[in-house]
Amino acid sequence: MKIYLIISILLILNTAKAQEFTNIDTVLFNCKYFYEFKQDSTDVNSVRNAVMVLQVGKHLAKFINENKMFSDSILFSHKDEPFTQAKMHKILPLIQGAPTHIYTRYRLYYNYPKKGKTLMSGYFNKQQLEVIEDNSIKWKVEEESDTVILGYKCLKANTELWGRKFEAWFAPDIPIFYGPYKFIGLPGLVLKVSDHQNQHCFTLIEIKKEQGIHPIYFVDNNYTEVSPKDFVKALEIYIANLYSRVSQNDGIVLNSDETKARSLNNLKSRNNFIEKY
Amino acid sequence: MKTNIITYCILIGIFVLMSSMFVVGQTVITGEVISVQHEKLSGISVLALPTRNASGILTYAITNDAGIYQLSFKSSADSVFVAFKSLNFKDTTIALLNRSQKLDIILPPDVFEIKEVSVKGYPISVRGDTINYVVNSFARANDRSIADVISRMPGFEVTELGQIYYQGKPIQKYYIEGMDLLEGRYALANNNLPHKSVGSVEVLQNHQPIKMLEDKIASDGTSINIKLKNDVAITGTLYAGAGFSPFLHDVNLTPMLFNKKQQIITTWQSNNIGNDLNTQHQPLVFSNGELQGYKNRKPELLGILQISNPQIEKQRYLDNNANLVSYNHLLKIKNGRELKINSSFYSDKIKENGQVATSYFLNNDTVAFTETTQNKYYNKSLSTDLIVTQNEKSRYLTNKFSINKFWDSEEGLVRNEDKLVQKAETPHFSLANDFDILLPVKRNFIRVYSFVDYNNSPELLSFSPGVFEDILNNGQPYGKTIQNITEKNLLTHNFLQYTLTRKPWIFESEPGIRLKYQDLQTSIVKDLETIREDSLRNNLSWNFSELYFSETIKYEKDRIRLSLDLPLNFQHYGISDKIHTTPDEIQKWLFTPSVSFKYEFNGFWIWRMGAKYNQKLGDVSSLEQGYVLSSYRQFKKGINQLSEKKGWRYNLGLEYKNPISGFFSTVSWISNYSANNLLLKQKVNSDGLLFYEVFEKENRAIFDNLSLTANQYLVNLQATIDFKAYYNRNKKKYLLNDHLGWLTNKAYILHPGISINRWRKVDIAYSYRLQLMRQKSEQAEISVIDQKHEGSLFYTPEKRHLLGFSFEYYETRQSGQKHSTTFFANFLYHLKPSKSKLKYKFEVRNIFNQSEIISYFNSDISLTRSGYSIRPRQFLVTVSLGL
CATH class of the missing domain: 2.20.50 (Outer Surface Protein A; domain 2)
Known part of the structure; x- marks a missing residue:
């Protein structure tokens, strides 16, 4: 929709400019997850999807939308060049070509900034935000349940978080104690997680060993630290503001009433972030 | 005392042992995990597994920094397995009796060999920098065009007009089978190409449209490529609407043909429901990834007096009858060369009716009059672009040749006390050539750009009965007045661009040259006879040349952004006026520096400020020393010197944003002080006739703007x-x-x-x-x-x-x-x-x-x-x- 016009090039320029990249580890394993979620809790047809990547390093791990990872790596590779128009011309199309649904526009770091902590960062309404939490999910492993996913024997564990019940399948034979989103701390890689209503579902689609050469970087943006609740609130306000600008023809003029109604509907239907409070 | 404590401990120990033997009690196994080199191993997974059941798990733990783990579980089994798993040490499983105990272990090194897996055939696949979306997986029963399907793919948004936004930004290139047929008008294809003809949509993420720059520099846009199911496809779309009253129609017919060697898309559209088709006829300009709007291909020199358009949606008042035909053809030739023609013909008949009441406020008096106006505009124009592109690893070059022809005319009937018919003919012809080449220089590139444009506008405006009798016909009524203006010009703009960077400093240089030859003739015809008087005609030509060097210096560090622009221009005018006395030569150095500054503090506030010095010389039309009739009420003339405007502009702004409380606000102030060497001298007589002249007088103007915006989410x-x-x-x-x-x-x-x-x-x-x-x-x-x-x-x-x-x-x-x-x-x-x-x-x-x-x-x-x-x-x- 045209509504995104307001996220102008200038804005990208500003965010891209402020970024500082720190090399915090190197990639030992790359795990890809297919993330399917209903952006509208009341509409079964509102399924959206994204490919998410879990980069596992020696001491920590990072979880990010594949396209966002791609655009980050482009920014990273150009980080030593000063910010010129020429550089922008080089980088911009590459960044633009990175579709990230608003619900996957975060970066997650496990065991960072220190062991036992999880850091999530995001950018909403021109503001860089971060949430730092303890990674201590209370899992209940079911004793008698097993299944095979991608050739790995998996066990099931349950937890309750953010107003949802989740079940996760992990592989004790893969000694990587991470998983998608904030689902970590099980004795084996999490291959699949979904909530009981099947509104958010992560499924492993690829696992690859890497050479430990590619860096895992932390993208520092002078974040303002907020609580997990406020992070979700900022996301909701971001969507509400877009809605308001479309409905009042404020800077976003749609060519017909029909288009306007449809884009309003589309915006309004984004009401189902994985964390609900 | 000491023995007492020991006894106590032994008793507790026996009790603990006994309880674990007779009840299904808690088993606690603790221990330390170390390497062969006696390093304490953290992050090792320790699992307690039942011996009988192959699946299932009793409990698990992960060793801490000291290599210590603790497992506690309840089980009635006699024995359990304890397994140690990690990435860098050997998988080790030990069978133990099911009782609380200490189990220390030394793990030999071993590399965990993972069984790599990858799921194939899911709807989105990534190959390097290309993301491939399989169309069938996203299409729904009621989807028609490829635009419908693309809008459902993650990351995409499509407007009703068919323009594609990817991650919120417009895409720049829309290829069909690798060919860029429509350029900025790709919506025509996107909206009308049935999705059933399409196999997949490729997003070219790391795509550089210019092959020579691949892996070096990218231009400003993301590209997508439509892969068709068949090598040859004939397809298209049709819609029709009807209504009343009067009879309304709205038709769109768009057939297409695609094959490996060539592509053709044609369209016919027609409506009288107020949809402005001219917007599809004029080229859309994209620059820096942003839509810049429509470029007007024709200057406006003369025209009948219009009724000012109301500030409402155009569709509410536009009384049109428009037709648009366009033909687009792309042909692949050898060596990465492409030949392309984009041609479109537009015709329209627009009616405009209204009542206009004007009051002129004079010193002691107000002159007021009311008129009823009925205007008709007949627009017809043809524009054709011929484009040759060579896009290879070793060379990038593009040349675009454009021809535009307009046959526009206007006609109006004005009723006040009398009737007056005004007619204008405003044809226009232009030829233009755009040339762009890229040359590599070390790791950077030099861009050489050259633009040449020829324009010819022989326009006329007529009134019957004749106007301004006092001046043109000694106060006697007469039949008809015609104002002629013919403007011709030839212009060229050429520049080089180069950028140098020394962090945190950036230097951008652009030397360039602009040349313009312009010829202007005006005359007034009274009842078929051209008036010979010098004060009523103009015949002048000039050669304008400008050499410029523009240097931009930027400093960017942390939260500070500073930018300094230093453009220096030398302008020279060689003027030849065949009727009036005008200086033969004018030359001028212009220096228009500007500075801007931005500072961000504590994440919530942004402070901006800037200043700019402006200096600008006027256009050739200000040298018209003979009168020109610009409407049936207006007589206008210039002066023998160029207007020169200079002044300062300042801006200051403060922005506050709090994304959690949902409050956003900005305050900004802009102030502009300017001085002009010429002042417009306006004269209104008691009949409401206007005489505009220009005379030399230094005069100043001030402009201030204060704006406040605030926004709160409840x-x-x-x-x-x-x-x-x-x-x-x-x-x-x-x-x-x-x-x-x-x-x-x-x-x-x-x-x-x-x-x-x-x-x-x-x-x-x-x-x-x-x-x-x-x-x-x-x-x-x-x-x-x-x-x-x-x-x-x-x-x-x-x-x-x-x-x-x-x-x-x-x-x-x-x-x-x-x-x-x-x-x-x-x-x-x-x-x-x-x-x-x-x-x-x-x-x-x-x-x-x-x-x-x-x-x-x-x-x-x-x-x-x-x-x-x-x-x-x-x-x-x-x-x-x-x-």
Whole structure:
């Protein structure tokens, strides 16, 4: 929709400019997850999807939308060049070509900034935000349940978080104690997680060993630290503001009433972030 | 004492042992994990597993920094397995009796060999920098065009016009089978290409359209490529709508052909429902990834007196009858070369009716008159672009040759006390060539750009009966006056660009040259006889050359951004005036530096400021020393020198944003001081005739603007309220009937609004706008108040149906006059049956059948009240079908 016009090039320029990249580890394993979620809790047809990547390093791990990872790596590779128009011309199309649904526009770091902590960062309404939490999910492993996913024997564990019940399948034979989103701390890689209503579902689609050469970087943006609740609130306000600008023809003029109604509907239907409070 | 404690401990120990033997009790196994080198190993997974059941797990632990683990579980089994798993040490499993104990272990190194897996055949696949979306996986039963399907793919958004946004930004290149047929007009294909012809959509993420720059530099856009199912495809779309009254039609027919060697898309569109087709005819300009709007290919020199357009949606008043035919053909030739033709023909007949009342405020007097105007515009134009591109690893070059021809004419009937017919013919012809080549220089590139343009506009404006009798015909009435203007020019612009970077400094250099040859002739014809008097004609030509060097220096570090622009221009004018005395040569150095600064503090505030010095020389038209009739009321002439405008501009802004409380606000101030060496001398006589002249007098103008915006999201209401306020002040000198004075314009605008998104199927928005305009001159004080209420309501009971109602209520009032109001309302019903190829739309426009809209417009010395006829109530039914 045209509504995104307001996220102008200038804005990208500003965010891209402020970024500082720190090399915090190197990639030992790359795990890809297919993330399917209903952006509208009341509409079964509102399924959206994204490919998410879990980069596992020696001491920590990072979880990010594949396209966002791609655009980050482009920014990273150009980080030593000063910010010129020429550089922008080089980088911009590459960044633009990175579709990230608003619900996957975060970066997650496990065991960072220190062991036992999880850091999530995001950018909403021109503001860089971060949430730092303890990674201590209370899992209940079911004793008698097993299944095979991608050739790995998996066990099931349950937890309750953010107003949802989740079940996760992990592989004790893969000694990587991470998983998608904030689902970590099980004795084996999490291959699949979904909530009981099947509104958010992560499924492993690829696992690859890497050479430990590619860096895992932390993208520092002078974040303002907020609580997990406020992070979700900022996301909701971001969507509400877009809605308001479309409905009042404020800077976003749609060519017909029909288009306007449809884009309003589309915006309004984004009401189902994985964390609900 | 000591023995007592020991006894105590032994007793407890026995008790613990006993309890674990007789009850299904808690088993606690702790221990330390170390490497062969005696390093404490952290992050090792320790699992307690049952021995009998192969699946299942009793408990687990992960060793801490000291290599310590603790497992506690309940099990009635005799024995358990304890397994140690990690990435860098050997998987080790030990069988133990099921009792609490200490188990230390030394793990030998071993590399965990993972069994790599990858799931194939899911709808989105990534190959390097290309993401491939399989169309079938995203298509739904009622999708028709590829645009419908693309809009459902993650990351994509598609507008109703078919333009694609990817991750919120417009894509730049839209290839079909690797060929860029339509360039900026790709929406034509996207909206009309049935998805059944398409196999997949590729997103070229790391794509550089210029092959020579691949892996080095990218241009400013993302590209997508449409892969067709078949090598040859013939396809297209059709929709038709009809309504009344009078009879309304809206038709679009778009057939297409694609194969490996060539692609053709043609379209025919026709409507009289107020959809402006000219927007599709004019090229859309994209620059820096942003839509810059439509580029006008023709200058406006003469024209009949128009009724000022009201400030409402164009569709409400545009009375058109438009046709558009376009032909686009791309042919692949050898060595990466492509030949392309984009040609379009547009014709339109636009009617415009209204009542215009104008008052001129003179020193002791007000001259007022009222007219009824009926105008017709006949537009016809053909534009053709021929493009050759060579896009190879070793070379990039593109050359675009354009021909534009306009056959436009206008005709108007003005009724006041008498009748007057005004006619204008404004043809235009232009040839242009755009050349762009890239050359590698070390790791950077030099861009060489050259543009050449030839324009010819022989225009005329006629009035019958003849006007300005006092001057042109000794006060006697006569038959007809014709004003002729012929302007020809040839211009070229060439530059080089180079960038040098030394962090945190950046230097950008652009040397360039502009040349322009211009020829201007004007004359007045009275009853078929050209008037020979020098004061009524012009014949001048000039050679303009400009050499410039523009240097930009930037400093960017942390939260500070500083930029300094230092453009230096040398301009030279060689002038030849065959009738009037004008200096032969004028030359001037211009230096227009500017500085801007931005600072961000504590994450919530941004502070910006800037200053710019402007200096600008005027155009050739200001040298017209012979009078030109610009309308049946206006006589105009210039002076023997160029206008020169210079001055400072300052800006200051503060921005606050708090994304958690949902409050956003900005305050900004802009101030502009300018000085001009020439002043317009305005003379109005008692008949309301205007004489404009220019004379030399240094004069100043001040412009101030203050604006405030604020925006708050209300969590409980799920509503956003926003508020905008503006204040403008414009103060300048003016000269009317030899009386010099100050003119002050002030405008105040308040604009609050609310939108509510709490309901699932209903969308409501409302806004109010109040505008107060005050003008104060020596002769008059005017104030006009405009108010506007605007709202919309959409109801979507389910996806197939959409009901919409929108309204706008205007009220305008000039001080001392009674107010006038207009109330517009539109109704819309849209139906898209789920298993049909057809879509239906029913609309009622202007439900309350309002016939005109009143607006006020002011110039320095006058106020105009115009009543513009708008489209009456109309009913429209549209059916769309994909071929």
